Structure formats: structure tokens, C-alpha cells
Amino acid sequence: MPDATRESALRARNNDLCELCGSADNLTPLAVAPARDSGPDDHILACAVCQDQINNQAELVAGDAVTLTRDLDVKGTSFVAKRGTLVKGIRLTDNPELIEGRVNKVLIVIKTYFLKKA
Numbered sequence: 001m002p003d004a005t006r007e008s009a010l011r012a013r014n015n016d017l018c019e020l021c022g023s024a025d026n027l028t029p030l031a032v033a034p035a036r037d038s039g040p041d042d043h044i045l046a047c048a049v050c051q052d053q054i055n056n057q058a059e060l061v062a063g064d065a066v067t068l069t070r071d072l073d074v075k076g077t078s079f080v081a082k083r084g085t086l087v088k089g090i091r092l093t094d095n096p097e098l099i100e101g102r103v104n105k106v107l108i109v110i111k112t113y114f115l116k117k118a
């Protein structure tokens with residue numbers, strides 16, 4: 001199936017909204033395993049934020065090194081963790097959206113959609 005046909009089928013199915021969070025921004029089709037064909041039944045419509053999150057969660061394991069994809073104010077401290085900061089030896093948490101890692105020797109909790117695997 002052509003990409004444009006699949007995308008318009010998905011957009012019709014979901015009223016032009018992300019199927020995961022309802023966002024209307026930066027929507028593209030995402031293949032859902034096991035994707036057997038190129039049609040809408042094996043895809044969801046997901047925004048860029050959700051797709052990043054899904055990709056990160058699929059890849060991250062304890063001990064990984066990650067880099068921050070934006071500047072983050074670190075709660076309870078006076079510093080900003082800068083975009084591009086390398087965080088080594090992350091720990092996973094019970095929440096798939098959050099990992100723990102050390103920045104400036106401080107253990108902080110980071111949302112997975114603010115980082116990518118280094």
C-alpha cells in the first residue's frame with residue numbers, strides 16, 4: 001500500500017489525532033509489531049513525542065548511556081542539565097517513562113522522551 005494511502009486511512013480512523021495521547025502535532029504512521037503488511041491494520045497514527053518515547057523504551061536497558069535531547073531544570077538543585085549531556089549507567093524505574101541517572105553527581109529522574117541512547 002502506498003504511504004500516502006496508509007496515512008490517510010489512519011488519519012480518517014483517528015480524526016487526525018495521535019492514537020496514544022491525542023496530540024494533533026507531527027503525526028506519522030508507526031508500524032506495530034508484528035507488521036505483516038503495509039496497510040493501516042498494522043500501523044497506528046502517533047505523534048513525534050510518542051514515537052520517540054516508544055523507540056526509547058524499546059531500546060533502553062539498565063547500564064545504558066544516554067544523552068539529553070533538551071535542557072532540563074533539575075528539581076531541587078540550582079543547575080540545568082544541558083542538552084547533549086552524557087548520562088552513563090542509567091537505571092530503569094517501575095515507570096517505563098522514567099529512568100534514573102547521575103548528572104553532576106546528583107541522581108535525577110529523567111523522562112525517556114527527553115533523552116536518546118548514546
Ligand SMILES: [Zn+2]
Nearest residue numbers: 018021047050
Ligand atoms: Zn502522541
